[in-house]
Amino acid sequence: xxxxxxxxxxxxxxxxxxxxxxxxxxxxxxxxxxxxxxxxxxxxxxxxxxxxxxxxxxxxxxxxxxxxxxxxxxxxxxxxxxxxxxxxxxxxxxxxxxxxxxxxxxxxxxxxxxxxxxxxxxxxxxxxxxxxxxxxxxxxxxxxxxxxxxxxxxxxxxxxxxxxxxxxxxxxxxxxxxxxxxxxxxxxxxxxxxxxxxxxxxxxxxxxxxxxxxxxxxxxxxxxxxxxxxxxxxxxxxxxxxxxxxxxxxxxxxxxxxxxxxxxxxxxxxxxxxxxxxxxxxxxxxxxxxxxxxxxxxxxxxxxxxxxxxxxxxxxxxxxxxxxxxxxxxxxxxxxxxxxxxxxxxxxxxxxxxxxxxxxxxxxxxxxxxxxxxxxxxxxxxxxxxxxxxxxxxxxxxxxxxxxxxxx
Amino acid sequence: xxxxxxxxxxxxxxxxxxxxxxxxxxxxxxxxxxxxxxxxxxxxxxxxxxxxxxxxxxxxxxxxxxxxxxxxxxxxxxxxxxxxxxxxxxxxxxxxxxxxxxxxxxxxxxxxxxxxxxxx
Numbered sequence: 001x002x003x004x005x006x007x008x009x010x011x012x013x014x015x016x017x018x019x020x021x022x023x024x025x026x027x028x029x030x031x032x033x034x035x036x037x038x039x040x041x042x043x044x045x046x047x048x049x050x051x052x053x054x055x056x057x058x059x060x061x062x063x064x065x066x067x068x069x070x071x072x073x074x075x076x077x078x079x080x081x082x083x084x085x086x087x088x089x090x091x092x093x094x095x096x097x098x099x100x101x102x103x104x105x106x107x108x109x110x111x112x113x114x115x116x117x118x119x120x121x122x123x124x125x126x127x128x129x130x131x132x133x134x135x136x137x138x139x140x141x142x143x144x145x146x147x148x149x150x151x152x153x154x155x156x157x158x159x160x161x162x163x164x165x166x167x168x169x170x171x172x173x174x175x176x177x178x179x180x181x182x183x184x185x186x187x188x189x190x191x192x193x194x195x196x197x198x199x200x201x202x203x204x205x206x207x208x209x210x211x212x213x214x215x216x217x218x219x220x221x222x223x224x225x226x227x228x229x230x231x232x233x234x235x236x237x238x239x240x241x242x243x244x245x246x247x248x249x250x251x252x253x254x255x256x257x258x259x260x261x262x263x264x265x266x267x268x269x270x271x272x273x274x275x276x277x278x279x280x281x282x283x284x285x286x287x288x289x290x291x292x293x294x295x296x297x298x299x300x301x302x303x304x305x306x307x308x309x310x311x312x313x314x315x316x317x318x319x320x321x322x323x324x325x326x327x328x329x330x331x332x333x334x335x336x337x338x339x340x341x342x343x344x345x346x347x348x349x350x351x352x353x354x355x356x357x358x359x360x361x362x363x364x365x366x367x368x369x370x371x372x373x374x375x376x377x378x379x380x381x382x383x384x385x386x387x388x389x390x391x392x393x394x395x396x397x398x399x400x401x402x403x404x405x406x407x408x
Numbered sequence: 409x410x411x412x413x414x415x416x417x418x419x420x421x422x423x424x425x426x427x428x429x430x431x432x433x434x435x436x437x438x439x440x441x442x443x444x445x446x447x448x449x450x451x452x453x454x455x456x457x458x459x460x461x462x463x464x465x466x467x468x469x470x471x472x473x474x475x476x477x478x479x480x481x482x483x484x485x486x487x488x489x490x491x492x493x494x495x496x497x498x499x500x501x502x503x504x505x506x507x508x509x510x511x512x513x514x515x516x517x518x519x520x521x522x523x524x525x526x527x528x
Contacts, residue, residue, distance in 0.1 A: 170523075
């Protein structure tokens, strides 16, 4: 009995994994064939119910993704035919071919998922709606899961997703890969969504379990995207995520944040670091540097050092110089200054930091506190820790900052 | 094809503020050129510029006797100044045209789809 229960749980987990991996592809294909997101989603949901009935008895089919696509396609056609009998406006839709029509030739890459991600991340949708739609349609997360991950009530999230789908339909947001001349800018928008999802999972302290899943989901979607386009910024973002994710096991100890220089590097995930380094090398070879690639390269320098004292700071500063050139922002200047402190000392760095208008950004106060500490200006350092503490709600970070302040 | 309303909403009391007479004339000329190009492209349905909202009259005919009020419907600073109706393939095309229209008339442009025959 216990055995069959364990087997059932194992099968459930396997089915969940398949659905997560295949959801985007199946929904994307059906949206192209049906021209209707809701119809496609409903059909996939029905196919899943059938799978959950049949697979435990018949076993998981050899190509579960294809099985789900065919089953969902048949469910949709059944529904259209049923409704066509009742409702004349579906009559036309019932003409739909039930074979796999080849996708239209309207972009540099022929993949329905790519079309779908550009629709979900369309600039006419608010950022929070892009994130929700991407996780729902491409990631296959349930509305409840997305709501939990973003700490909003399920009804709020359901409404957000419904309204976004209505806008896609009513405003006629195209289901298409953008024209070549628009592609870099639009791809930038997609990458911003994926990076936001990743950081939501990486930086948050509340609701640890499901939120860590967000990082994994962002990595999976970025990995898929990297298989669909040659744009090096996609590889750069993937490398950046992997090299950040690799350090997750060392990031928190005793419920307190552990800064990069103090982390136990033996805890880092060596496989993720190897893959990340490999991607950074591939990016370098294309010689078309962009912000994500440069940030990945900075992380590669850090993860290359066996301990913090072996970090090649001059290379880090050089990379930040490049980043400032392509993506100037006070936050990038702040990060550069932190690296400069290691090369030219805290006094030079503090001078730079004090010029930046970042008083509402808690990392600015943290950087000042640490630099003032090294300059033995302890009263000012304490005041800076206090300001940083007042601006962050993250418990692990607060624990770390309180400890640092107390050790002055 | 989808029809969209592209509307220019602005504060009528601040119109032309910070612009020289020459710049204002230039924006009229640019808008004229945009309109010509729009007609040529086949996406044009209608274009209209409105007079000052103080010229508006609101009529409420829901009761037996229509109630006539001087002035615009809503007492807000920002009022409709003019609009285009375009007919294009999808929102991307509409947004491209809106960007050109906005650059020509020197105002942000709101893009909103018309409801289809079934009211969605």
